[in-house]
Amino acid sequence: MTTGPFSTKRIVEAALLAADEPLTLDVLRRLFEPDPGADILASVLADLQQEWSGKAVELVCTASGWRFRTRSEIQPWLDRLRAQRAPTYSRAVWETLAVIAYRQPVTRGDIEAIRGVTVSTQVLRTLEGRGWIEVVGHRDGPGRPALYATTQRFLDDLGLRH
Numbered sequence: 001m002t003t004g005p006f007s008t009k010r011i012v013e014a015a016l017l018a019a020d021e022p023l024t025l026d027v028l029r030r031l032f033e034p035d036p037g038a039d040i041l042a043s044v045l046a047d048l049q050q051e052w053s054g055k056a057v058e059l060v061c062t063a064s065g066w067r068f069r070t071r072s073e074i075q076p077w078l079d080r081l082r083a084q085r086a087p088t089y090s091r092a093v094w095e096t097l098a099v100i101a102y103r104q105p106v107t108r109g110d111i112e113a114i115r116g117v118t119v120s121t122q123v124l125r126t127l128e129g130r131g132w133i134e135v136v137g138h139r140d141g142p143g144r145p146a147l148y149a150t151t152q153r154f155l156d157d158l159g160l161r162h
Contacts (some may be wrong), residue, residue: 008036011045016048022065022156063162089126093121096123097132101154105136105147122146132157 015097025042029035040092045066056074060067070078097117100110111119124140127133138144155161 008032008040009047012041012044013048016059016066016068017082019067022062022067027065060159064152067156069159071095084140087130090123092117092120092123093126097127097150100127100133100148101150105150106141106149107139107145107147109145 011031015028016023025038028041029038045059045061052068054057057068058071060069061100075148095115096111099114102107103110103114108119108124124133130153131151133148134151135146135150137147139147
């Protein structure tokens with residue numbers, strides 16, 4: 001399918017390269033008039049994935065939609081361009097995140113029971129500040145404790161679909 005001087009594939013490719021965040025099929029369909037349909041766009045995305053395979057950048061489908069990202073094998077070289085180092089997290093942060101990811105939704109008490117130690121408020125704030133967890137409700141019971149679950153950003157940052 002062509003749209004003026006550009007093919008549908010090139011328009012989708014440009015949109016994905018220019019986007020600040022992953023784009024869903026619905027968003028990509030809004031680029032065109034008339035709408036090419038989900039099947040054609042899925043085919044275009046598959047073609048783009050194939051076309052970009054073997055390069056330093058790859059097209060991936062995350063929980064929030066489609067995006068280009070650099071391959072993980074290239075990351076050590078790209079890290080040298082950053083002025084500041086990526087944050088490092090304590091073992092407590094990673095253990096807490098793992099419990100939330102596997103058992104969600106969970107309360108602070110659930111996390112403490114599984115880990116066998118008290119969960120620091122700072123650990124939960126760190127994960128919330130990163131955008132990896134959020135309060136999704138409250139459990140019925142004394143004190144109505146908050147229920148924590150992972151976010152779309154967590155899935156996107158880790159390159160997961162669900």
